[in-house]
Amino acid sequence: MQNFIEAYSWVNMRFLLEGLWVTVEVSIISIIASFIIGSILGVLRYVKIKYLSRVVGFVVDIVRNLPLILIIFFTYFGLPHLGFKPGIIFAAVLAMTIFESAMLAEIIRSGILAVDYGQMEGARANGMSYVQALWHIVFPQAIKKTIPTIVSQFISLIKDTSLATIIVLPELLNHAQIIYGQNSAYIIPMFVMIAVMYFIICYALSVLSRVLDKKLA
Amino acid sequence: MAYILTHYWSELIQGLGYTLLSSVIALVFSTVIGTMFAIFEVLPNRAMRIIGRIYIEIFRNIPLLVIAMFFYVIIPMYVAKIDGFTAGTIGLTIYTSSFIAETVRAGIQSVDNGQMEGARSNGLTYWQAMRYIVLPQAFKIVIPPLGNQFINLVKNSSVLAFVAGFDLMYQGNSIASLSLDTINSYVVVGLFYLVITLPLSYYMQHLEKRLAN
Numbered sequence: 001m002q003n004f005i006e007a008y009s010w011v012n013m014r015f016l017l018e019g020l021w022v023t024v025e026v027s028i029i030s031i032i033a034s035f036i037i038g039s040i041l042g043v044l045r046y047v048k049i050k051y052l053s054r055v056v057g058f059v060v061d062i063v064r065n066l067p068l069i070l071i072i073f074f075t076y077f078g079l080p081h082l083g084f085k086p087g088i089i090f091a092a093v094l095a096m097t098i099f100e101s102a103m104l105a106e107i108i109r110s111g112i113l114a115v116d117y118g119q120m121e122g123a124r125a126n127g128m129s130y131v132q133a134l135w136h137i138v139f140p141q142a143i144k145k146t147i148p149t150i151v152s153q154f155i156s157l158i159k160d161t162s163l164a165t166i167i168v169l170p171e172l173l174n175h176a177q178i179i180y181g182q183n184s185a186y187i188i189p190m191f192v193m194i195a196v197m198y199f200i201i202c203y204a205l206s207v208l209s210r211v212l213d214k215k216l217a
Numbered sequence: 218m219a220y221i222l223t224h225y226w227s228e229l230i231q232g233l234g235y236t237l238l239s240s241v242i243a244l245v246f247s248t249v250i251g252t253m254f255a256i257f258e259v260l261p262n263r264a265m266r267i268i269g270r271i272y273i274e275i276f277r278n279i280p281l282l283v284i285a286m287f288f289y290v291i292i293p294m295y296v297a298k299i300d301g302f303t304a305g306t307i308g309l310t311i312y313t314s315s316f317i318a319e320t321v322r323a324g325i326q327s328v329d330n331g332q333m334e335g336a337r338s339n340g341l342t343y344w345q346a347m348r349y350i351v352l353p354q355a356f357k358i359v360i361p362p363l364g365n366q367f368i369n370l371v372k373n374s375s376v377l378a379f380v381a382g383f384d385l386m387y388q389g390n391s392i393a394s395l396s397l398d399t400i401n402s403y404v405v406v407g408l409f410y411l412v413i414t415l416p417l418s419y420y421m422q423h424l425e426k427r428l429a430n
Contacts, residue, residue, distance in 0.1 A: 061415065061418070061419075062411060062415070064418070065368070065372070065410065065411055065414035065415050065418055066372070066407050066410055066411065066414075067372040067373070067374075067375035067386060067410060068372070068375075069375040069376070069378060069386055070375065070386060070389070070403060070406060070407055070410065073386075073389075073390070073393075073403055074400075074403045074407075077393065077399050077403075078399050078400050078403050081399050081400050082400065155278070159278075159279070159280035159281070160280070162280040162282045162283060163280075163282055163376075165282070166378075166379060173280070173282065173283060173286070177286075180290075184294075187290055187291065187294070188291065191283065191286075191287050191290075191291070194283060195279050195283060195287075198278065198279050198280055198283065199275065199278045199279055202277075202278035202279075203274060203278045206277075206278065
């Protein structure tokens, strides 16, 4: 018990919260970026533009089927060899965005496919162009249908930011490791604390997605 | 790329072997544990339902890496000496079991309640009805999502690289630092992953379409 009290001293907690803030920061930037890029890729894959949609689909399938850790390594250790050297935070955000965009593209495409084709025909018959119908009629319905899946993807994004500790991104897990590296009696208290922190964020989001799902249904 | 393939072929194959071994072990055990907790969640007993719920929610909402690191650091300190591969696979199993539990629970609940009632009124006990009537039907529905879990497992098993588990990702890193050819090393490792995951994911899509029709 003494270990726990000492481990949760203000200095350590402040250090952990700094880590948590980096986790949140990287997550939010990646969520916004990957939602935009994922939507574009998902729509591009759906609309069947000659060659382009094929290529987008192929790239999305490849990225989706690679481990995120590999992509993180590639952006941080690989890109400098191609003449572009990203910082740690940028490399982490870039890797998360690449991976999650591909995941979201697939989710959004399946959402668009699930919208009844009559919606598109109705919109076109009322004088909208194809792009207008897609943007104003089909896309919003697709998002509504896929909100629970999208939110659970965001939850896994937040959890996956912990993988960036391998490129020494100063996030939650990394800061916990630094603390228990100084005193091995703090190992269990640190794991308990970061587990609780991750749990609170992710569980809150999953409750939110259930509420949204009920409201929109 | 050819240089890396020819010079580090044995390391790559060994890594692939460990990745597959870990994924298969984790799939088997997490299916068993996941099914157990899924059954907990549909039992008439309220206490059991709560236990099931707590297990699933806890391990679904904590990063896999935190779970794997926990076992890698804690078990050797207090319980027994285990290597990174074992610790990582235990972490993978527990993490995945919560997702499988959620899938199997949805499968069980999608089986019409009349099946259970019919079986019970024909004289089967609750457990017999669950074992012979409900679960087989639930598993038929659950097979495509279980396949997708296996793909996730193959990808997620790359956390073994953090705990010295000698998997594909671990070998990829050591090849990258030995050969100094970072780009090609990671491309080769990526191809090795794709060889397993890409055909599986296309097959699962095909299976889902066939089952939907």
